[in-house]
Amino acid sequence: MKRYICYALLLQLLLLGTATATELDALDVMFREVQRSMKVLKRHDEAPYYISYEITEDVAATVSGAFGKATSRNFIVSRYLDIDLRLGDYSLDNTHPLRGGLSELSNGPATTPIEDEEALRTTLWLHTDVAYKQALTQFTRVKSAVQSSVRPVFRVGDYSPYPVRKFSEAKVELDADFEHWRDKIQQYTEPFSEAEFIQDNYAYIFGDVETRWFVNSDGSRILVSKPYYRLVIQATTKADDGMEISLERTFDASTPNKILQDEQVMSAVRSMIEDLHALRVAPLVEPYTGPAILSGRSTGVFFHEVLGHRVEGHRQRLLDEAQTFHSQLNQRLLPRSFSVVFDPTEGSFDGVELIGGYKYDNQGVEAQRVVVVDRGTLKGFLMSKTPIMGFYRSNGHGRKNYGYPVVSRQSNLFVEIRNPHTRDELEAMLIERIKEQGKPYGLYFADVKGGFTLTARSMPNAFNVNPLMVYRLYPDGSKELVRGVDLIGTPLTTFSRVEAGADDYEVFNDVCDAESGQLPVSTVAPSILISQIEVQKTESSRSIPPILPSPVSRIDGHSGSRADSER
Amino acid sequence: MRRAGACAIALCWLALAGCLQAQESEGDILRRAMQDELDRSLSELQLEGEPKPYFISYTVTELESHSMRYVLGSHDSSSTNLRRTLFVAVRVGNSELDNTGFLDVSNDQIAINLGIIGTALPLRDNYDELRRVMWLATDAAYKAATKTYSAKRSALENQIVGSRTPDFSEEEPHLYLEESDQLGFSLEELAGIAREVSQAFADQPNVFASSAHVQSTVSSRTYLDTEGNHNRLYTPQCTVGATARTQALDGAAIHDSTYTYSRSCSDLPAIDSLRAKAVAMAQRLEARRDAEPLYVYSGPVLFEPDAAAHFLNQVLAKLLGATSVPETGNPQWDSNLEQVANPFVAKIDARVFPRTISVFNDPTISDYQGRPLLGSYAVDAEGMPTRRTELISNGILKTLLTTRDPVNKLVNSTGSHRGYGNPLPGNLFIQPESGLSMDELRTELIELAKENGSEFALLVRKMQSMEDFDGSESPLDELFQTQFAGGISAMPAIDVVKIYTDGREVQVLPLVVTDFVDSHFRDIVATSAETVHADVAISPFANMNILSLFTEGISALHGGKEFISIITPALLFEDLSLRSAVGFKPNLPAVPHPLAQD
Numbered sequence A: 001m002k003r004y005i006c007y008a009l010l011l012q013l014l015l016l017g018t019a020t021a022t023e024l025d026a027l028d029v030m031f032r033e034v035q036r037s038m039k040v041l042k043r044h045d046e047a048p049y050y051i052s053y054e055i056t057e058d059v060a061a062t063v064s065g066a067f068g069k070a071t072s073r074n075f076i077v078s079r080y081l082d083i084d085l086r087l088g089d090y091s092l093d094n095t096h097p098l099r100g101g102l103s104e105l106s107n108g109p110a111t112t113p114i115e116d117e118e119a120l121r122t123t124l125w126l127h128t129d130v131a132y133k134q135a136l137t138q139f140t141r142v143k144s145a146v147q148s149s150v151r152p153v154f155r156v157g158d159y160s161p162y163p164v165r166k167f168s169e170a171k172v173e174l175d176a177d178f179e180h181w182r183d184k185i186q187q188y189t190e191p192f193s194e195a196e197f198i199q200d201n202y203a204y205i206f207g208d209v210e211t212r213w214f215v216n217s218d219g220s221r222i223l224v225s226k227p228y229y230r231l232v233i234q235a236t237t238k239a240d241d242g243m244e245i246s247l248e249r250t251f252d253a254s255t256p257n258k259i260l261q262d263e264q265v266m267s268a269v270r271s272m273i274e275d276l277h278a279l280r281v282a283p284l285v286e287p288y289t290g291p292a293i294l295s296g297r298s299t300g301v302f303f304h305e306v307l308g309h310r311v312e313g314h315r316q317r318l319l320d321e322a323q324t325f326h327s328q329l330n331q332r333l334l335p336r337s338f339s340v341v342f343d344p345t346e347g348s349f350d351g352v353e354l355i356g357g358y359k360y361d362n363q364g365v366e367a368q369r370v371v372v373v374d375r376g377t378l379k380g381f382l383m384s385k386t387p388i389m390g391f392y393r394s395n396g397h398g399r400k401n402y403g404y405p406v407v408s409r410q411s412n413l414f415v416e417i418r419n420p421h422t423r424d425e426l427e428a429m430l431i432e433r434i435k436e437q438g439k440p441y442g443l444y445f446a447d448v449k450g451g452f453t454l455t456a457r458s459m460p461n462a463f464n465v466n467p468l469m470v471y472r473l474y475p476d477g478s479k480e481l482v483r484g485v486d487l488i489g490t491p492l493t494t495f496s497r498v499e500a501g502a503d504d505y506e507v508f509n510d511v512c513d514a515e516s517g518q519l520p521v522s523t524v525a526p527s528i529l530i531s532q533i534e535v536q537k538t539e540s541s542r543s544i545p546p547i548l549p550s551p552v553s554r555i556d557g558h559s560g561s562r563a564d565s566e567r
Numbered sequence B: 001m002r003r004a005g006a007c008a009i010a011l012c013w014l015a016l017a018g019c020l021q022a023q024e025s026e027g028d029i030l031r032r033a034m035q036d037e038l039d040r041s042l043s044e045l046q047l048e049g050e051p052k053p054y055f056i057s058y059t060v061t062e063l064e065s066h067s068m069r070y071v072l073g074s075h076d077s078s079s080t081n082l083r084r085t086l087f088v089a090v091r092v093g094n095s096e097l098d099n100t101g102f103l104d105v106s107n108d109q110i111a112i113n114l115g116i117i118g119t120a121l122p123l124r125d126n127y128d129e130l131r132r133v134m135w136l137a138t139d140a141a142y143k144a145a146t147k148t149y150s151a152k153r154s155a156l157e158n159q160i161v162g163s164r165t166p167d168f169s170e171e172e173p174h175l176y177l178e179e180s181d182q183l184g185f186s187l188e189e190l191a192g193i194a195r196e197v198s199q200a201f202a203d204q205p206n207v208f209a210s211s212a213h214v215q216s217t218v219s220s221r222t223y224l225d226t227e228g229n230h231n232r233l234y235t236p237q238c239t240v241g242a243t244a245r246t247q248a249l250d251g252a253a254i255h256d257s258t259y260t261y262s263r264s265c266s267d268l269p270a271i272d273s274l275r276a277k278a279v280a281m282a283q284r285l286e287a288r289r290d291a292e293p294l295y296v297y298s299g300p301v302l303f304e305p306d307a308a309a310h311f312l313n314q315v316l317a318k319l320l321g322a323t324s325v326p327e328t329g330n331p332q333w334d335s336n337l338e339q340v341a342n343p344f345v346a347k348i349d350a351r352v353f354p355r356t357i358s359v360f361n362d363p364t365i366s367d368y369q370g371r372p373l374l375g376s377y378a379v380d381a382e383g384m385p386t387r388r389t390e391l392i393s394n395g396i397l398k399t400l401l402t403t404r405d406p407v408n409k410l411v412n413s414t415g416s417h418r419g420y421g422n423p424l425p426g427n428l429f430i431q432p433e434s435g436l437s438m439d440e441l442r443t444e445l446i447e448l449a450k451e452n453g454s455e456f457a458l459l460v461r462k463m464q465s466m467e468d469f470d471g472s473e474s475p476l477d478e479l480f481q482t483q484f485a486g487g488i489s490a491m492p493a494i495d496v497v498k499i500y501t502d503g504r505e506v507q508v509l510p511l512v513v514t515d516f517v518d519s520h521f522r523d524i525v526a527t528s529a530e531t532v533h534a535d536v537a538i539s540p541f542a543n544m545n546i547l548s549l550f551t552e553g554i555s556a557l558h559g560g561k562e563f564i565s566i567i568t569p570a571l572l573f574e575d576l577s578l579r580s581a582v583g584f585k586p587n588l589p590a591v592p593h594p595l596a597q598d
Helices: A002-023 A026-041 A117-148 A178-194 A262-281 A296-306 A423-437 A491-495 B007-025 B029-044 B127-157 B187-201 B271-290 B305-315 B331-339 B343-347 B438-452 B466-470 B476-483 B518-523 B546-552
Strands: A048-066 A069-087 A166-168 A198-216 A221-238 A244-253 A288-294 A338-342 A370-374 A412-417 A442-453 A463-473 A479-482 A485-489 A498-501 A506-514 A517-525 A528-537 B053-071 B074-092 B116-120 B175-177 B209-225 B230-247 B253-262 B296-303 B357-361 B389-393 B427-432 B456-463 B493-500 B505-508 B511-514 B524-537 B563-580
Touching (some): A026 A048, A026 A117, A026 A198, A048 A117, A048 A178, A069 A117, A069 A178, A117 B053, A117 B074, A178 A198, A178 A221, A178 A262, A178 B127, A221 A262, A244 A442, A244 A463, A288 A296, A288 A423, A288 A485, A296 A412, A296 A463, A296 A485, A296 A491, A296 A517, A412 A498, A423 A442, A423 A463, A423 A498, A423 A528, B029 B127, B029 B209, B116 B127, B187 B209, B187 B271, B230 B271, B230 B466, B253 B466, B253 B524, B271 B505, B296 B305, B296 B438, B305 B456, B305 B563, B343 B518, B427 B524, B438 B456, B438 B493, B438 B524, B493 B511, B518 B563
Parallel strands (some): A166 A221, A288 A442, A412 A517, B175 B230, B296 B456, B427 B563
Antiparallel strands (some): A048 A069, A048 A198, A069 B074, A198 A221, A221 A244, A288 A528, A338 A370, A338 A412, A463 A479, A463 A485, A498 A528, B053 B074, B209 B230, B230 B253, B296 B563, B357 B389, B357 B427, B456 B493, B524 B563
């Protein structure tokens, strides 16, 4: 017990450093240093036309555990500096994409102090110099490459201006109570220790306040601070044939209390244990094509992977990208009842918080609602300040994690259905399709854990969605839980088979990993019917179950039983 | 170090240390869980058609660390961590032939046997939960061991095998239990140290980047095996580091660092002394800005004692451990692996050093000239007691340090498993029969230069520290320079001066020793009479034999930081080759330093 009290004090001490950060007007110091650099560098042959500084502070705490016991905890305060320095002009600058360019040897992102003017200015100065020299080298290469390559008919430019924005909000403090979190982790994972068939269990509570200070040479100054708390619970069992089966539940919110709702979490834990028990004996599914219903959460991940990544603007200009939807603008992709919108300004849906929202992106552009598919027709792309043909202005989706360059990324994805069916109607339609296609059953994807997609042209332009819970739905309406499949396909073909959507919207919050790092994203989507999907066998460990029985089950009545072995 | 004002937080830390102690004295649930699962696994764990394990060991490490980094008096980053890890080692077969020391290269794939499996343990002792984690980790380790054992037997069956050295040594069981020390030092005080030391670089606009960090760790290690070896160790450590970098006037990137280690933060020198050390380092760095480039050099080189200690840590320490070449069953692979084998293994009873130098390792010595030796320890990572080992006597290599993996005729452990696979020293003493004063050595250096017909010779005052790789300013360029230097690699010499035959000194930019081989040790022509002691943190890059990487991975059984203490005189080599360690030379900053302008 004393140890946890110590940690509460420790946390307070370490947070002292972050609290003082607000005493210094870091935005002002950063802006003065940007101005000084621009002024001095103007005297050089190659002068920057744009510089931005972004400092990202993460104050993060984690408590993890398994089977009713805490296993580790940590607390980290870090501040990282990112500099975007551009030579040339908006039409051609040092960031111009080159085919097959070698990546630079990097020491990783620079850490920076933020509480003292001299220390902050010195760090900004040093890394501006590094960025300037790197930009000089890059720009020389770019100019040489452009001169020696075929001139495109129309060049869209490498960057776009955006009006000056000024915004500042109060810095949020991390609300981390290690003792409480430890108790919760122990409470939430304890039921797994009672279920002998659960082989592995892992859970953690993570709290993070990300505060960003952004300035650019145009005059924008932005300070945003966003808390994020996540509870992840994972459990694994092994079927008799050796297949490892894992389920994961996550809870995300902007305050710790919202993720630590005992009733909700314990219900999820009980359901995980029941589902794992059922999955152990569920039949394996062979590769299959046929009709399927995706639940709201599954639809969200499906759209995130299949459409979302392919409407990220930068993929329409990178030479190595397949640019799947580049030529589909103003063409029908989906049924007329479907629209797809990205809206980072939305904070919640039906009382559930959405983690993919933000006030300003990482280029100082305010978050904006973007209609990507309107009544089935592709209308736009997610844009950073890097323009593409026909889209020359950012719509506030230039995002990144610290240490990465900005690219256009997804935020909160909404799949909206006009004149939706009910869920029962959708199932009835599925049974019709099963009969029409002469299939023995259709599939129902009840829940998913995530997925991935390949968008480069050097490999098959495919996607893979990893389900957690899949059912066979038979023509008589009965359902059977199955295991061992992934939903796969190619984007244009699969989209052409999307038929209808229901009105049972669900939220899926997760962290998306792509070129500009890990970022929180959300989807809000209903169940949908797809006339034909394809599944393949999932990759999974097939090692044999443990040789000896669990020692825990043997020690009932032993002097070291649970009740008296806990100190 | 000032201890007043520690207030509630220091009391809190004292309570924390008390918790640690209380855990161990209260019933020893951990020990009982380890013993029960070991017993059950040894007697019952068996796959059909496969042998039972004949040896299992559990190592439980608990590490609590706090670190803080400051830049020019301002907080930059900090972290605190607490974790507990179980490592399981399983051997199947028997001590003559088991699953270890084998690299499976069949099917055109290299299957690296990491040997030891690590997994998270609950922070608080609960018998059931400890047993559950141990059960699953042992099961996984046993399955991996049987797979490797099967592959190894299969590979050996297809070739004529002469007399093999056994795979595991027979040792007497050893019991060693330590009680934890009371610790008392507040995090506030640690932050104060980092802040103060980082301010040493204020008002120095010619130092482009700088930082100071403090790290305090308390690690404990509990070891138990099926042969009855049992030990429990507590190791508090405290590190104060300061790093600074700038550019020489010709653009070359130069940097320097200074580290102070102690067993606990209470034992640190006074804060004024720590700050003064950082100030002196910054001044040396600034003085090196107008250093001359030197592209290649071949001739006599004198290492001052501290530089000699860091050089020997990188080029000698790993040679003093007997590491076997893993068996593969593939002649081409066997031949390739022989190329990177430790050359000292074949040189026992041969002369490897000048006749005037002897070398021994003695981790049982706790201090030297009144200063604690951080390389001292009682029991190694395999539960074996340490002892004094005479390694080189009057230049002749007598034996090597060993773990429980026998190598040729070296069949018993010297207690030298430091958690990195290959054996490493603890306290390494380089003992000259006689020595010169530093002035006499310098005169000798000049004489050698004259004999060579050279205008100058080189004096190395400081080597790059491997610790620098822990910081955010990792000198990747230097690592690259080192990797392409050939021979046994060592980090660059960062403080080097030319000593001209007329006595003049000219600072030169960093150099790296090239093509260094073990026979160069015989070219030590003189040493100083005075010896100094340097504590050097063990790093996988500098201290790990590549063969150990293949067979063991970086097991990190140590939990926290481990040290080698090297006690050495200055060393004068008759002939070494060096070349410039300066890579890309960027222009000087295009914008003046903000403080300089102000």
